[in-house]
Amino acid sequence: MQGNLNEIDIRSLLELIELGQRSGFLWVETDNNAGKINPYNQRQEEKSQWLIFFDSGQIIYAVEGESDTSKIDDYLRYYRVKDWQNCIELASLSSSVIPEYGYLWALLEQKIITPNQARNIIYSLVSDVLFDLFSLHQGSFSFCNALVLEPQVTTFEISSLTSEISQQTLDWKKLYPYIQSPRQFPILTDIEKLSSNLPQPTVNKLKHWANGQTSLRQLARCLNKDTVTVAKAIYPYMQDNLVRMVYSNTRKLSIQSQPNRKNRIICIDDAVTTVKSIESTLHAGGYDAIAITSPLEAIGQIFNIKPDLIFCAFTMSDLDGWEICAMLRNSSTFRKVPIIILGTSCKFIDRIRAKMVGATDYLSKPFQNNELLVLVDKYLQSQPAFK
Structure with a gap:
């Protein structure tokens, strides 16, 4: 679905x-x-x-x-x-x-x-x-x-x-336009006015949390409250211009400042010897490869690290490779990531089936190390690491 x-x-x-x-x-x-x-x-x-x-x-x-x-x-x-x-x-x-x-x-x-x-x-x-x-x-x-x-x-x-x-x-x-996103950061605008209008314990709490370093959502987690409840508590101070919300670019800047990394490749196959062999070969070829024998674990890894290329077995016990491929092709993030299906047959119909679910290429097992590296170089040599 x-x-x-x-x-x-x-x-x-x-x-x-x-x-x-x-x-x-x-x-x-x-x-x-x-x-x-x-x-x-x-x-x-x-x-x-x-x-x-x-x-x-x-x-x-x-x-x-x-x-x-x-x-x-x-x-x-x-x-x-x-x-x-x-x-x-x-x-x-x-x-x-x-x-x-x-x-x-x-x-x-x-x-x-x-x-x-x-x-x-x-x-x-x-x-x-x-x-x-x-x-x-x-x-x-x-x-x-x-x-x-x-x-x-x-x-x-x-x-x-x-x-x-x-x-x-x-x-x-109802909180708009004062509060627009749970990812905004509350900051104090007038500490002197705040101190003259509120009890000192309340001022101290606001100084601690509304420091521009803690997002509204993180504040809710730290207080074990839902985001809307916390937002409602801050709302009156915003109406009085004592607190305002800002967007932070800290995380984005830290991501942009990371040095270029190696291309990341995920290898998915419930045959341990196959993925370990691929992982070893790719490491030797200078790639950052991760071998995964559980298709479900692979979904989490793909979601987290955003690989630059994926090897995926066509048939596995828990989740077939064609299901993984079809799902990834439905995602705009992974629509253009090269996906190479690992099959056990050289039949033309299997290659067609792989293409039908959106696979980039097909590699029949068993294969030689040089075949593997040629395919990887073909799809990653001129492609920068996933940003």
Whole structure:
């Protein structure tokens, strides 16, 4: 199931998934609307992507953009978890599709957080994703039937979530034009006036949070509140010109300042010997290659690192390569990324089938190392690393 958001809205799409009790994941991506204001008055500075995982019509987890464990750290501050700064190493203990989810599961497994805290964190993260998605009217989506995200911490009914988020979006509209996006940063405009009109404890709190370094959404996470509730609390100060919202370009600048990197290649095949051989050959050829034997894990990796080329086996146990290829071709981000199908047959019909699902080329197993490198050079030699 795939299509465009101008044909069906996110809420209706979620209701269909719930009604059909479907399991798998939904990939949503915005169109290239940089700098435009969408109908909910949230500025989209760059293309965004989301993943939502389902089990039997219920939501398991959701993530926006690159999987970022710092979101979890914000909640660890709120719950006053001891030595939370050292907990990041726990992310490596899990082989989860989404590193952020693996980090959360490791914290739970090590009894650093309680099951109730884990559920509350996931609920907040899922709510944030749905809040963003409910504002979208342009973009594309693709639903893939696959094994569910494991191990499961909790599940949420879609109907109750959508009702709550719909009310939040209505409340959010009332804050415009003072507040336009959860990604804006509150800053103080007149500290002297603030101090003369408010109690000192309130002033101190505003100084701490409205420092131009903490986004509205991050502030909500640190306070364990939903974004709209926090925005409503700040709103009166903005009306009195004591606080204003700004957009920060810090993250964008840090991305632009990164030096050119090696081309990244992902190799997906549930045959361990095949992907390890490809990985070794590509490393020797000067490429940054990642071997993945789980198709579901590969989806998370593709979503996070945005590879410059993908090798993908045609037939796998959990998720076929043609399904992965078709899904990626529905995404504007990966529409032009070279995808080379790894097949076990030299038959012409298999090559045609690979082309039909959008593959760039076809490589029949077994193959020689020089065949592999010739194909990689063909598609990456004149192509810069993915930015």
